[in-house]
Amino acid sequence: MRNKIRENIQSIEGRIARAAERAGRAPGDIKLIPVTKSVGEEEARILVELGCSELGENRVETARPKIEALGPDVRWHMIGHIQRRKAREVVALFDRVDSVDRLDLAAELEKRCEAGGKTLDVLLQVNVAGEESKGGFTLESVQDALEKIKDMPHLRVMGLMTMAPIVDDPEEARPVFARLRQLAEALGLKELSMGMTNDFEVAVEEGATEVRIGTAIFK
Numbered sequence: 001m002r003n004k005i006r007e008n009i010q011s012i013e014g015r016i017a018r019a020a021e022r023a024g025r026a027p028g029d030i031k032l033i034p035v036t037k038s039v040g041e042e043e044a045r046i047l048v049e050l051g052c053s054e055l056g057e058n059r060v061e062t063a064r065p066k067i068e069a070l071g072p073d074v075r076w077h078m079i080g081h082i083q084r085r086k087a088r089e090v091v092a093l094f095d096r097v098d099s100v101d102r103l104d105l106a107a108e109l110e111k112r113c114e115a116g117g118k119t120l121d122v123l124l125q126v127n128v129a130g131e132e133s134k135g136g137f138t139l140e141s142v143q144d145a146l147e148k149i150k151d152m153p154h155l156r157v158m159g160l161m162t163m164a165p166i167v168d169d170p171e172e173a174r175p176v177f178a179r180l181r182q183l184a185e186a187l188g189l190k191e192l193s194m195g196m197t198n199d200f201e202v203a204v205e206e207g208a209t210e211v212r213i214g215t216a217i218f219k
Contacts, residue, residue, distance in 0.1 A: 002046050008217045009034075009050060012200075016211065019204035030204055033077055033193070035214035037062055041069050043218060048074055056098070056212050060089045067093050079161075079212060081135055084108045091116055098161045098193050098212075101125040101135040106149050113154035120154060123161040123193055126183065128176045134163060139183065146187060159191025159209070160184050170199040177206035 009032070017027035035056040036044045044055060044066045053073065057063035058080025067076055078094040081101070087108040090097060100106050100122045113120050124145060127136030137145050142160070149155055162180045164173035177194050184192055184207075195203025195211040203211060 001043070002050075005043065005046050005217060006050055008219065009047075009052075012213055012216055015201055016204055019201040023205040023207075025204070025207075030208060031210045033079075033210050033212045034217050035079065035212050036066060037080075038214055039218055041066050044070060047217075056214075057094075060086050060093065063093060064089075077212075088112045091118060091120060094120075096121040096123070096158070098123040099125045099135075100149070100155075101127075101137065103145055103148060106145075106152060106155060110152035110154050118154065119156055121156050121158050122149075123159050123191060124149070124157060125161045125163075126180060128162045128179050128183075129165050131165060136162065139179070142183060143187060146189075157189065159189045159193065160187075161193040163196070164194070164199055164203075166198070170202045173199045174202050174206060177203045177208065181207035 012032060016030050020027040020030055033054055033056045034047050034052050037058045048070055054075040056077040056079045075095045078090055078097045079099055081099060082090055082105055084105060091109060091112040097120060109120060124142060125136040126142055127134050127138060146157060149157055160180055162176060164176040167173055180194055181192060192208050193210040194208045197213055197215040200211040200213060
């Protein structure tokens with residue numbers, strides 16, 4: 001298992017580097033965030049031993065045992081939808097929330113951070129394609145949301161996140177990634193978390209600073 005995971009990561013990193021070079025970017029400017037939601041503690045530990053210091057999870061229940069087992073040297077990203085009643089646990093467990101998709105969630109995270117004496121890095125999730133099945137701020141509402149969240153002293157907005165529609169041809173996702181990059185530039189935000197197993201190379205070409213990969217690492 002360890003060898004397979006190592007080989008898969010090396011392959012992905014090579015593909016990231018080539019995509020970056022096609023776009024005239026430095027490969028080192030793009031971070032791979034392995035997503036461990038579909039695997040257990042053993043696989044997550046292998047990732048850490050292979051040098052992965054940041055991991056992504058989408059549910060508190062599956063993340064907690066891995067976070068507790070792997071200790072403080074791993075930086076954990078919450079990448080999934082968060083119910084307000086889970087905000088306290090999210091703040092306690094995670095180092096960054098990449099999926100702030102509505103203002104009431106931001107307010108609840110702020111409240112829990114204040115109570116815990118913690119400042120939390122966050123990304124605002126944007127539903128660029130306007131898909132009804134996905135959460136996120138609309139393109140039109142992001143700026144107003146950003147201004148309101150800037151008034152929450154315990155949340156630090158680092159950038160934007162999006163999930164492109166699932167399509168057979170990754171090229172079809174390119175306009176989504178390009179639009180998020182344009183929005184981030186307009187808002188003065190640097191971090192762009194976009195691109196997953198099926199489309200991360202296009203996302204890198206369009207400016208992703210982070211790609212979230214699960215399936216391609218563990219297949």
